[in-house]
Amino acid sequence: MTEKGKKAEDRLIIRRSGYPAKGEIVIGTVTRVLDFGAFVSLDEYEGREGLVHISEVAPGWIKDIRDYVKKGQKVVCKVLDVNPKRGHIDLSIKDVNERQKREKIQQWKNELKAFKWLEIVGEKIGLQRDELAKIGKKLIEEYDTIYGAFEEIAFEGYEVLSPIVGEEFAKAMAEIAHENIKPPKVKVRGYFELKSNAPDGIERIKKALTEAYKFANGVNMKIEYVGAPRYRVIIEAEDYKTAEKVLKNVTSSVLRTIKKLGGEGNFVREAV
Missing domain, CATH: 3.30.70.1130 (EIF_2_alpha)
Known part of the structure; x- marks a missing residue:
């Protein structure tokens, strides 16, 4: 199957374990819209869903929440509160300013590119999807994002990642990083x-x-x-x-x- 025909669900997406931190800016997809609020599946976190109460959707009084959010919509939110015992995550859309929104969307776009680069490395070396996901989780733990790991290797050389992913994998990552990431001016x-x-x-x-x-x-x-x-x-x-x-x-x-x-x-x- 060509990349163009490849279904989104077939693409490698490496999500974080656990919960986001209070105050963190997150990106997600609206899964349900009810009269009192919208449920948002967090794109970066494994199996995590948060609630944006109607009062946190937009400033001022809202007559119909569906005028502001719709199922399937991508939204950038601020984490207001987290209760791991209950599995609750309270979110706000209105507390995110335009700069934070732009930066988060760009960060997620970069991360999606990095997932694809990781897939290319895996195909080149012959790793299965589950092995690739384990390596990706290690990289997220160490560098916060997969894209951040590619940046590190682009600027510092493959040796910095060899202890984490092995020399062969690090060299393949470095090759892709040098092709796609240019030092900031x-x-x-x-x-x-x-x-x-x-x-x-x-x-x-x-x-x-x-x-x-x-x-x-x-x-x-x-x-x-x-x-x-x-x-x-x-x-x-x-x-x-x-x-x-x-x-x-x-x-x-x-x-x-x-x-x-x-x-x-x-x-x-x-x-x-």
Whole structure:
């Protein structure tokens, strides 16, 4: 069966054991909608279902809960309370802000990708689904998410996971991780205010800015005209230490050069 035709229930999904923590942001699927609330099956937890009381669905008075939630709908919730003895999990939809919702949805999308990558590793090595699930649970215990484990191996090398999953499995994971996960970039930025009263002042300013590119080795750097006398510089690097070092060198070079050419300038840092 092709991936396109593969049923969702046939895909590898590794769920956590136990209960979510109070205050945790979780993602789930609405299974039942009643007049007093909606029951939500937690996608990340094995066999766990929570209740969103009608008062926790949305702000204000709700006449009909079905105007807000429907069976089969994906929802992001905050865990209000957990009672393992009774098996109760109280949830809230209205207490989740837009940023938390976006971040959780993206995290779950990443996790679904990671489950697929794990399946590919299992097929390559010849592991059965139950063996793969056991390895996945170990990875969740150690790194909180499967995607987090792939990130770790992408940035640190297969050796970090060898003690947990074995060398062969770790090497196969590393191969997929390097193909799919790129190190995050960081940005620093600011703008120069450069002036020159010389007849060829514009050329002198250009010359000063050109000096900046001598220090751009290993980073992405862009200088753009904002509007006289401002010129913005944006530096993108693997880490802040590298970005800050390049920015310091660039700033010193440009200001030193414009001064040498009879002009004046200063630099203003901007928040990213």
